[in-house]
Amino acid sequence: MKYLILLYGTQADARTDATDLLDDVNRELRESGEFVEAQGLAEPARARRVEHLRGVPVVTDGPFAETQEVLAGYWLVDCAGLERATEIAARFGGTADVREVECAAEVDLAPACVAMAELVMGTADDQLALPTPCTDYPVADLIRHVDEVAGGGAELGDGWRVRVARQLATLRRAWIDPAAWTGTGHLDLPKRTWGRIVLTELVVHGWDLATATGQPFDLPAGTLRACFDHVAEFVPNAPLPELWGPPVEVPADAALLDRIVALTGRDPR
Incomplete structure (x- = not known):
């Protein structure tokens, strides 16, 4: 709470x-x-x-x-x-x-949106070509993907950091509305599931970007717990399993963020 x-x-x-x-x-x-x-x-x-x-x-x-x-x-x-x-x-x-603090939404996406925006703002131009733990995406493509998740999707150009950060702020505000969590969305998945998918995108790709660029990535325990609970149930039964690599084994007492990225096919060590 x-x-x-x-x-x-x-x-x-x-x-x-x-x-x-x-x-x-x-x-x-x-x-x-x-x-x-x-x-x-x-x-x-x-x-x-x-x-x-x-x-x-x-x-x-x-x-x-x-x-x-x-x-x-x-x-x-x-x-x-x-x-x-x-x-x-x-x-x-x-x-x-x-x-x-009262939060009407099922899950508060604000900490993950803010943390991702800080990572984007802290990424240097000479880091855009670096590889990331998400092997399909170098840094620039990863940021483009995050922008798409947030509802943007334009090519990185002048002022891209501020534009993507603003798009993340828009995403944060959109999911504050309780109505955003009701009904059915794409692939006939409940919108409450899509909200958690968005959270997972921000957490996992936030870790990818932080690892690639050498930046800190800190999230509150409640945010990580909500993400872990979703990943542990959803990823093994995802409608598009090819989006995730095979899980990586980590100790049972590993940090929650390490357990999250391991379930999505990344080695946190």
């Missing part, structure tokens, strides 16, 4: 360097697979507050009173439940609100 942790502090706190603590927490969350997103906010002196008094907007510029608590940053985590989210919030040492 996803939780938003809102961290508060005073203007005096904004002058305190908490970089080491925040780096430690972020590292722990990435290692546990619970990290989704985090962002600190600018100091209150650069903030602006809008209130309504008798229906009239009143704007107040920062800085605010030294002791007044203001929003300092947020963390989006994907963890087991409210108790675990509370444990994470307590690590920051200040005042924090913990709120569950």
Whole structure:
């Protein structure tokens, strides 16, 4: 489940360097697979507050009173439940609100779309001809394929990174709608199955692209679990089995991402 942790502090706190603590927490969350997103906010002196008094907007510029608590940053985590989210919030040492994030879609594709967009933006021109673990596709063709999955499909040209990243954002928004998961789609497969196929394309080809270009590829545990559950059931019985290579054997306690790519015919070692 996803939780938003809102961290508060005073203007005096904004002058305190908490970089080491925040780096430690972020590292722990990435290692546990619970990290989704985090962002600190600018100091209150650069903030602006809008209130309504008798229906009239009143704007107040920062800085605010030294002791007044203001929003300092947020963390989006994907963890087991409210108790675990509370444990994470307590690590920051200040005042924090913990709120569950409601997601109407069956599976949240946002983390995989964002991670893929980051990989695309980080791919250099001189890497486009490199081979990838997906043997049919060098890097350039793999990115074209991802673009097609996202509903694009144009040739890579000027500004291709931004265009593909925007297409992935469009894909993310499309699958937020619960209606996208109902009914039947291509090959008479349920749309809820197609949503999981799209997720698998992003996860597996994200790993392909990250491996080929030497970039990090981190996904929350919930995203990986949803992908693994689909791959373990669907790939052995896929209507087009030629799309996947024979599974690669990995230890039972291997990382979830390694188990996913192994089931799709890739060697994670």
